[in-house]
Amino acid sequence: xxxxxxxxxxxxxxxxxxxxxxxxxxxxxxxxxxxxxxxxxxxxxxxxxxxxxxxxxxxxxxxxxxxxxxxxxxxxxxxxxxxxxxxxxxxxxxxxxxxxxxxxxxxxxxxxxxxxxxxxxxxxxxxxxxxxxxxxxxxxxxx
Numbered sequence: 020x021x022x023x024x025x026x027x028x029x030x031x032x033x034x035x036x037x038x039x040x041x042x043x044x045x046x047x048x049x050x051x052x053x054x055x056x057x058x059x060x061x062x063x064x065x066x067x068x069x070x071x072x073x074x075x076x077x078x079x080x081x082x083x084x085x086x087x088x089x090x091x092x093x094x095x096x097x098x099x100x101x102x103x104x105x106x107x108x109x110x111x112x113x114x115x116x117x118x119x120x121x122x123x124x125x126x127x128x129x130x131x132x133x134x135x136x137x138x139x140x141x142x143x144x145x146x147x148x149x150x151x152x153x154x155x156x157x158x159x160x161x162x
Contacts, residue, residue, distance in 0.1 A: 058161070120137070
């Protein structure tokens with residue numbers, strides 16, 4: 020009986036260990052598609068689509084997801100030679116098709132954190148499209 024209990028316990032442990040490893044590998048693979056710079060293509064709020072126009076030097080608004088769960092959003096300043104400036108900085112967490120971003124705005128003086136929740140619609144090596152309460156955002160991984 021002790022041998023049977025030992026074999027059952029060992030089998031359960033091996034299966035549980037493999038399951039956790041598979042989940043971690045799957046999440047790592049999903050996140051690897053997200054980890055890069057994403058250049059804004061368009062925003063579809065309620066109403067007509069707004070196409071993003073690059074600055075005269077080619078700079079485009081972009082967001083970047085990097086490890087360990089770092090999120091940054093950059094805009095350019097048309098009045099300052101289209102130089103980039105950091106607008107948001109924070110962390111991100113992904114749960115399936117939901118990304119929660121916890122960030123601080125770099126240009127406000129309050130200490131409050133802001134959160135955004137996005138639902139991924141498309142994510143592949145060249146396109147990231149997600150929606151939130153503002154609209155549908157489409158990004159490209161190529162400049």
